[in-house]
Amino acid sequence: MNEEETLILDAVDQFLDRDVRPYVRQLEADDEYPQDIVDAMKELGLFGATISAEYGGLGLGAATYSKIVERVSAVWMSVSGIFNSHLIMCAAVERFGTEDMKRHYLPQFASGELRGAIALTEPDCGTDLQGVRTRAVRDGDDYVINGNKLWITNSVQGGVLACLAKTDPDAEPAHKGMSLLLVEKSMGYTARKLKKLGYRGVDTGEVQFDDVRVPAGNLIGEVEGRGLQQILSGLELGRINVASRGIGVARACLEESVAYAQTRKTFGKPIAQHQAIQIKLADMATRVEAARLLTDQAAAAYDTGERCDMEAGMAKLFATEAAVENSMEAMRIHGAYGYSPEYNIERYYRDAPLLAIGEGTNELQRIIIARQLIERNPV
Ligand SMILES: Cc1cc2nc3c(=O)[nH]c(=O)nc-3n(C[C@H](O)[C@H](O)[C@H](O)COP(=O)(O)OP(=O)(O)OC[C@H]3O[C@@H](n4cnc5c(N)ncnc54)[C@H](O)[C@@H]3O)c2cc1C
Known part of the structure; x- marks a missing residue:
């Protein structure tokens, strides 16, 4: 680990002792979204932990990142969910998005101003994602999305999600008809918080898409059919x-x-x-x-x-x-x-x-x- 990474881990330890540990029991009991902790995480740069520096992130490798996640989870696992799902979405954009998409979204993601989720699971499928029924239909310069996602972490408090949808329901094999689209909450989906045994504080929700219009440029990647x-x-x-x-x-x-x-x-x-x-x-x-x-x-x-x-x-x-x-x-x-x-x-x-x-x-x-x-x- 280099000096910068050691400094980051020290800063994470201080954040956990100061901003998280004293409040966990009450936030957990109230199942309350830890907004003050999220604000401190923004300051620390955690929402951009694995995003490249050129897009405003910390550019950490998986080795250092995994040490941050271990530390956070040893204090309150729910906090790790707030940035983990977000960073999986960010990784998809950084790896496969167009340069325009990256320049537009990644700095907002890295600052935590726009925090996100990955929306894969549906009421009738989780492990077998080829069974996804959510549809994205091309209409002029937009896609129109209809469907329903379940158990989506950060869907209520976050402002954006990467949604796995069928763009060609007749494709064989089925995964060739699936695409990933970046959908902002302001584009029209709704999310409802679900009750859970644990993992409290962080929101996990049901998401509804009813004729949600998304610009075609929000398809992740240049072509359809690569989402899965x-x-x-x-x-x-x-x-x-x-x-x-x-x-x-x-x-x-x-x-x-x-x-x-x-x-x-x-x-x-x-x-x-x-x-x-x-x-x-x-x-x-x-x-x-x-x-x-x-x-x-x-x-x-x-x-x-x-x-x-x-x-x-x-x-x-x-x-x-x-x-x-x-x-x-x-x-x-x-x-x-x-x-x-x-x-x-x-x-x-x-x-x-x-x-x-x-x-x-x-x-x-x-x-x-x-x-x-x-x-x-x-x-
Ligand atoms: C708190 C919470 C947060 C979540 N957050 C997200 C999120 O942010 N985004 C998201 O998309 N999803 C999320 N999920 C959903 C999660 O990813 C799914 O629950 C998980 O993938 C399993 O899918 P399932 O529940 O539909 O189970 P199923 O796929 O119905 O599986 C049921 C059982 O059958 C087993 N099984 C299935 N297929 C096989 C097989 N071929 N061989 C042997 N066994 C098999 C499974 O292992 C399981 O034991 C979350 C779930 C929870 C509880």
């Missing part, structure tokens, strides 16, 4: 993000358990002296370290520009399962206090399962890993 491919390539970074969130949550569970186990006494000694608890702590710590190594490896591959769907898939799978397992173990170690909102453990326990679902379920990650194993090792 574009979004899937962006998901490599997305999966490294989610793996980093998993490390953050798994690490927070570990650190709070190590501290608690040394103060809580049973049968005349701290529970940390009981072997049954020591075994849990050892397994939790091992999962955190292993998850970080896998994620570092995936981030390094991403930064060299190599295809890394297998590496990102392994990191996502392992790190998010580590978060789920560590949150359960932390709850056992904390006994009844783990079940109470006075401690953070119940929040980790509610947040962790999302990581196994979002950005491609862990079942899907196993399929991606297996396919790559076979493709890379032909006989």
Whole structure:
């Protein structure tokens, strides 16, 4: 890491201690959008973390970015959602957008003035995105979009989204008829906030498009039919993000358990002296370290520009399962206090399962890993 990256990580630590940690419990309890935290994130440049400097971003590589996401998620995972989804949208624009689109949008995205979402999932399809029904029909200089998206993070508080829509419903194979369009809220979609088990504070919504007119120039890329491919390539970074969130949550569970186990006494000694608890702590710590190594490896591959769907898939799978397992173990170690909102453990326990679902379920990650194993090792 160079000096600039070290300074950025120090600034993130200060931001977390000053602007996030003291307020998490109340914001979580109220399920309130953390506007003051978002304003501090703008100042810090987090909304432009992975956008190139020439478009106003910090131009960080995945390796440094993943360390930011781990730190943020160890304090409040919801905050990471506010800039992660936004940056996946930004990556699609920067990789595939026209120069005009990049010059117009990326500086606004990098400053956080215009924050966004990725709108893929629909009521009838999530894993199998070829089943998308939202339609974008070319009409003169516009596309007209009709359809419905579900579970879209940042759709209520954000001002723009990258929407995956069918531009040619008869295309064979189906993915060749899918395109990605950048749609601003001012163009007419509506979004309604949904209730969730965890991941509170950050808004996840249902989005409705009724004859929403979008300029044809907002198609990402020069030609139709590349949308699924574009979004899937962006998901490599997305999966490294989610793996980093998993490390953050798994690490927070570990650190709070190590501290608690040394103060809580049973049968005349701290529970940390009981072997049954020591075994849990050892397994939790091992999962955190292993998850970080896998994620570092995936981030390094991403930064060299190599295809890394297998590496990102392994990191996502392992790190998010580590978060789920560590949150359960932390709850056992904390006994009844783990079940109470006075401690953070119940929040980790509610947040962790999302990581196994979002950005491609862990079942899907196993399929991606297996396919790559076979493709890379032909006989
Ligand atoms: C809090 C939250 C935030 C979200 N944010 C966003 C967002 O910002 N943007 C967005 O587009 N989406 C978002 N999602 C949606 C998320 O990406 C999907 O829920 C996820 O992709 C899974 O899709 P699904 O829920 O439709 O499950 P389904 O696709 O219906 O899958 C159901 C089950 O079947 C399994 N399955 C499916 N196919 C196979 C197969 N071939 N082999 C084996 N098992 C299989 C799945 O793994 C899963 O266990 C969010 C979801 C949540 C809960």
